[in-house]
Amino acid sequence: MEQRAILIVDDDVIIRETLRDVLESKGYVVETAETAKEAMEKSKARTFNLALLDIKLPDMEGTELLKKMHSIAPRTMKVMITAYGTLKNAMDSLNFGADAYLLKPIDQNQLLKTVEEKLREQYTAEAMSEDEVAEWIKTRLQKLKKSQ
Amino acid sequence: MESSTPSKGRECELTQRILKLWERYKPLCLERLSVIEEARTAASSTALDDELRGKAESAAHKLAGVLGSIGLPEGSKIASEIEALLQPGDTIAPGQLLRLSELVTNLRSQLTRGPTAHDDSSEML
Numbered sequence: 001m002e003q004r005a006i007l008i009v010d011d012d013v014i015i016r017e018t019l020r021d022v023l024e025s026k027g028y029v030v031e032t033a034e035t036a037k038e039a040m041e042k043s044k045a046r047t048f049n050l051a052l053l054d055i056k057l058p059d060m061e062g063t064e065l066l067k068k069m070h071s072i073a074p075r076t077m078k079v080m081i082t083a084y085g086t087l088k089n090a091m092d093s094l095n096f097g098a099d100a101y102l103l104k105p106i107d108q109n110q111l112l113k114t115v116e117e118k119l120r121e122q123y124t125a126e127a128m129s130e131d132e133v134a135e136w137i138k139t140r141l142q143k144l145k146k147s148q
Numbered sequence: 149m150e151s152s153t154p155s156k157g158r159e160c161e162l163t164q165r166i167l168k169l170w171e172r173y174k175p176l177c178l179e180r181l182s183v184i185e186e187a188r189t190a191a192s193s194t195a196l197d198d199e200l201r202g203k204a205e206s207a208a209h210k211l212a213g214v215l216g217s218i219g220l221p222e223g224s225k226i227a228s229e230i231e232a233l234l235q236p237g238d239t240i241a242p243g244q245l246l247r248l249s250e251l252v253t254n255l256r257s258q259l260t261r262g263p264t265a266h267d268d269s270s271e272m273l
Contacts, residue, residue, distance in 0.1 A: 012210055012213065012214060013173075014169075014173045014176065014210075014217065015213060015214055015217065017172075017173075018214070018217040018218065021165060021169065022165075025165070083209065083212060083213050083228075104212070104213040104214075104216070104217075105214065105215065105216025105217050106216075106217065
């Protein structure tokens with residue numbers, strides 16, 4: 001199977017590099033971004049299967065980036081990362097159309113489980129028949145509309 | 149037992165990875181702790197201004213988010229409590245100041261000790 005590409009967006013170098021370390025050890029191709037601007041540029045330049053987005057970035061709120069990413073990279077699965085104290089933000093991000101969220105400090109097993117689960121969902125969607133794809137897009141659009 | 153070998157191997161690999169990450173990021177964590185210690189000292193002499201308080205709160209927030217990632221889950225909890233005490237707004241009460249001081253000392257001990265191989269929360273990232 002083709003290697004899956006993941007984008008990690010967080011302003012903290014320790015978070016970026018620890019997540020990269022774990023994901024690369026499982027064979028994923030990983031790129032990182034420190035700001036929302038860098039994340040958008042990288043997402044325009046290539047397709048990522050999944051993006052891990054910190055909810056608090058120096059140049060933009062993570063939920064705002066999430067909305068922009070929906071239009072730049074609609075196929076990319078988006079997982080929000082947030083601290084325990086901001087659980088409400090995590091719930092809000094689901095309302096904004098995130099596919100999942102993870103709480104810091106991130107549990108390694110939970111990270112891998114979430115990534116694998118979301119990539120499996122994406123793979124299943126890609127393997128669908130035309131009718132199924134139409135239905136899937138309809139559902140996805142409804143979800144995105146609700147989030148706007 | 150044979151069945152425990154892959155699990156032990158995985159655990160060992162994980163421990164090695166965490167220790168490597170800790171060595172790499174220990175200086176940055178200590179730098180963040182220094183900002184918090186500076187704020188504690190300033191608060192003790194009622195000289196804690198909003199700027200330093202904000203920097204220390206941000207440092208505590210970052211430590212809370214990462215220490216569990218590098219084998220120090222207890223450090224994450226302590227940093228999270230420090231962050232709550234440094235929230236902008238009210239003056240830090242004497243009782244809170246005492247607690248802040250205690251927490252900062254505990255955090256320093258955690259960072260000096262570093263992660264251990266037997267830390268049962270070492271799968272926190």
